[in-house]
Structures are given as C-alpha cells and as structure tokens.
Amino acid sequence: MEEAAKKIMAKIIVLGAGVMGSAFAQLLADTGNEVCLVGTFLDQDIIDSLLADGTHPGLKVRLPENVRAFSNPELENIMDEHVRLIVFGVNSAGVDWAVARIGPFLKASVPILMLTKGLAVQNQSIVILPEVVEQGLSVYGLNRVPLAAVGGPCIAGELAARRQSSVVLASQDTGLLEVLLSLVDAPYYHARGSTDLVGIEVCAALKNFYTLAVGFAAGQLDSKGPAPNGAFMHNLAAGLFTQAIAEMRYFVQLLGGQNRSVSGLAGAGDLYVTCQAGRNGRMGKLLGSGLLYRQAKSEHMPKDTIEGAELALIIGSTLKQLTEGGKIDKDAVPLALRIVEAICDNQPLKIPWDLFYR
C-alpha cells in the first residue's frame, strides 16, 4: 500500500460506523488515506469496540490503524480544513440527521460521497437521496456541494474481508469521479465511473425492494418443498428476477436515468448479489412461505432494518397515487404494486403473472 499512500493521502470523514460505512473506511485506509470513522448516536457500542481493540463487532474484522474511530460529539473537533471528502455511511433513515450534523461545519468545496441507499418523497414525487441532501444543505447556505454515490454488488462483510468487489461510482461531476476513483484504487475493489447518478441511485434503492419478491420463491419452495421429482423453484425466482429488472428500467427512465445502468453493476449486478444473501431476501422468503408482512416482521425479524420494506413504506402511498393519477403506468410496474400491497397493506404477496414481461 506504500505507493498508494504516496500518491494520495487525504483526510476523509466517514459518518456512520455501521457495516458499510466501516468496511468502506477500511478500503479508504488501505489506499493510503487518513480516515476518521465517526459513529452516529446509535453507534456508540461499535465505537467503543473500535477504540478498545480496533474490532468492528458487525464486520468481525480488526480495522487498520489509519482508521481512527470517533464518537458522534467529536465530529466538530475533526472537521478541519484538511478534510477532503465526507462519506455518508448512515442508513436511509439517517440522511436528514447526517445533513443536519454536517451542515454547520461543511465547506461547499468538500464533496459528499453517499453509501446510503434509498428513495424519498418530496412534493408528491419520488426523488433520489442526493436530492434530499442537496435540499438539506441549502438550509446551511451550501448550494454547490459536489455529490457522488456508490452502487453495485458489494456486501459489506466481503468488502471488509478484502474479497473481490465491483462497484460503480456515480456523479454528474466528472472531475470528482476521477478523484474518487483514485481514492478507492485497491486491488480488490473494481470501481468504474458513471455520470448517471439518477439511474445508479434508483437501482441501488430498488434492488432491496425487488429482492423481497425474488426471495418469495425461496419461501414458496420452503413451504411446498421440492417436487416429487426433486425439482426446486429456480425458474420462479428467475422469472421474478427478470420482471424486477424490467420494472427497475421503467423507474429509472421515469426519474431521468439511463437504461444502461439497469443492466450494469448497480442494477442487475446488485440485484443478483442481494438475492443471494441478506435481510431483504430473508423477509421475501417469509412472505413466500405464507406469512403476512407484519407477522413476519414482529415474529421473525423484529430488530432488523429491512431496507426494501422500509422503502415500500416510504414510497408506497405515493406510488399508488401516481399510478392512480396516471403519472406512473400501472402495467409497467405490476410487481412493485403487489410488493407495496404486501408491505403497506399487510396483504399476501400474489404474483400477477398475466401482467409480466410486457
């Protein structure tokens, strides 16, 4: 890593010490940066563990020495003129908090890179999180903060284990993209740049949501079992996977993103990896086994944040309104509407086959 350390060596603040923020902090440290990993008010246990012996309890790795851990109140002390990049590693519910926390100290020239994935509703429209950040920062007189985001198939635990991972960094600012690509240039991290911030962000958010449906197949298999001839239900899962990609393409186009992103790392790639492991797939499996959402959540995953379900709860009623008002073509997103019904209205998830693959 010594050569990389000579090449760059930036002071970077990662806000949020959850698994993704912390794994990303290690990546930045590996490439020679000085990283300050700042916990949110919910992360104190993690920070305590990191301060004690460097171990991240969620990632189960010891972070390198050039990741320094700080508690939430220490943020103001380290927000000095040397900071070259802010990374948002909070979850989607923490974006407003992160903006409020960083706003008073931020210089407009320091870019923000968002690991946080999600969508939000503003003025009865569905918007990407960088828009929320932009609006939030304007309250602090910050109007031109350069924004970027990461998409693609990157499970945090694997990144923390330095296993081969491929991502796309997205920003409308191509100069920023170049800087960011150099900051994360590690041999196990294959990053490419894209200017399609909208497409990448829409895909990154929706892959969690649609994984609920792909996971449904595993739940059906669980409850019905293999067929007498030993057959599973891979065809079912693959059909749902394909419809998910088609609907993601519709949403990406609708919000102004590019088709290309949907079949790339942030779309098909991240949907693929999300379907292989994780909480969204697990919830989908519970739904597929016949449980209703609220029961599945309270009995089986009471403490888990299920990002896909959270997204359904955030955008669900708006999605229905936009569909009813004709602003979203209901025939283009039949699976999304059923997922919303399953999560928001606690209905059984039924697969509307006749409406698929149009």
Add this chain to the structure above:
Amino acid sequence: MEEAAKKIMAKIIVLGAGVMGSAFAQLLADTGNEVCLVGTFLDQDIIDSLLADGTHPGLKVRLPENVRAFSNPELENIMDEHVRLIVFGVNSAGVDWAVARIGPFLKASVPILMLTKGLAVQNQSIVILPEVVEQGLSVYGLNRVPLAAVGGPCIAGELAARRQSSVVLASQDTGLLEVLLSLVDAPYYHARGSTDLVGIEVCAALKNFYTLAVGFAAGQLDSKGPAPNGAFMHNLAAGLFTQAIAEMRYFVQLLGGQNRSVSGLAGAGDLYVTCQAGRNGRMGKLLGSGLLYRQAKSEHMPKDTIEGAELALIIGSTLKQLTEGGKIDKDAVPLALRIVEAICDNQPLKIPWDLFYR
C-alpha cells in the same frame, strides 16, 4: 385441461426424448395436444422406460397418456399429414442429425420449434442454430419452413414438475408466434412472444458459456473458504454475472439481435437460473477451485455434456480469429476470451478485472 383440449388439439412431434424435449412434450400434452415423443438413437433406454410404465428416468416423472413414446425408426410411420408442429429437443450436437432425419418427410408448411440451444460456425462466422437448420433443410428443397425457438429460465425438471416457469417464444413469423403461444397456454407456463429470434438464440446459447465464469466464484470460495469474518464471495459472482450480461449484449448486437432481449427472460433471466443449478455452473466451480478444464472434465464430469464448454470448443477458434482480425472488439468480450482459453487451451481461468465494465 378439458377446455384447452377443445380449443386446440394438434398432433405434434417432439424429436429427442432428453429431459427438455420430454418436459416440453408433457407441457404440450397438458394443453390438450396429441404428442409423439420420438427418441434419437441415443434415447432408446428412455423410450423403453416410457413404453414400460410412462416414467421418464431423467425427469423422474410419469408422463401423461397423451404423450406417446416412439423409437427412432418409427418416425416415418407417424410423420403424416396431421402433424402440425415439429419440436427439436435434441442437444446442439444433434441438430444436423435431426435435420437429416426429418428432412425427407417434412412439408414446408409445418413449422419447427427449437428447444435446442447453441451457436455454430459457418464461413468463418458465428451463426445461430435456426440458420443451420434453414440451410440443412434447403438440401431437401425445403426453403420456407417457419422456424421458432424458446428462450428463458426453464430448468426441465421444474417444468416437468409443473412449477411456474417463464419463457419467451421467438420467431420472425408473428402468425406462428400466435399459434405457438396458444399451444403452450398452461397455467404454470408463462410464455411471451418476441420477433427477436437472433437475440433470443444468442442469449440462450451464451448463458451456458458465461455460467462457467459465474460458477468460478463458487469454486474460488470452495478452495479459499469463507473469510475469517465469515464472508463468502457473492460480490465476485455478481461482478462476473454483470460482465457476462454486458458481453452478451455485445454479441447480440453484433449478430443483429435486440438489446432488449439481453435484459429479458432469455438473457438475464436465463443466466440467473443457469447460475443457480446445473452442469455448467458445476464445471465453472471446478475451474474456480483451481483445476484445468481437461482434468476437471475427465476426473469429475466424464459423462456429462457441458453445453457451455461445448460451445467454447465450437466457436473458440473462430472467436479468436474474428478478434484478431478486428471483426470482434476484444475489449468488448474479455471474459469470453478467457473462457475460451480455459476450455480450448486448457489454461487457468483468470479474471481480467481491468478490462471489465467498460
């Protein structure tokens, strides 16, 4: 099924009694057709079993009574004027044989539906199998036989168990598409039509080939084991999956197919399902664990037909020539070239990360 039986009721010959031909024969029977399942000269054991008690030994199901099994020599006796459709259920190596077998008896008005997947080389070009069939039939003075093909995520054993499956039927003849869609209209079989025969066929063939690479990730995991923090290698698999889709798109465009097919059932959908189970993934896993192809084949899968590897052996040298001659952009298909090296030249499969995601 009674209503379907009234609606249609065609005599259909399925040539090839392997797992896919036979599962498809059952589907056609379920929708009320009279199906003659004719074994190739390699299928006599299967035909014997079907004649004895209706059981297909590979599918492990008992086929319905309106699938009647016939030995290869009986073909001429059943090729009468009532035959409405021929289905090719042979594997890719059997296409020339199937054409030679059916050619002398076929009427030009009877369409052929191809379940067979693969690509071939003609005049130093890579072509889809329907082109091979078309050329082969012209020897018999048959110049306008309507051709169609099936793509999409459909594991034969699951189809045989009547589990939900989604496919795309492709033909440049839209009238034929309509007929075929009505012939396969079963509640567990979700078929859509497409006129992109080239795109569907290219995807259907290449998904086996690229699954060798996605399976590589599982082999790497097998040999290196989970990381100390418990992390697997899903990110690696998803990265390879994404690059595979990008290269499939290049090949589809090159051969004159449509982009849309690549992110649909025949492309992303079928690649997804093929990566979940089957022989191609198993061979990929062996390669990922560090074995060279020839050793992996002879020691672990001596009797298996690995369609993706067969395809590499068929198109490998042509692909290299076309790349060297500049007719194929080598930077567009770096993974394909490494797979070809691994299979044709018995080299270790190395992942050219720097060339990915361009």
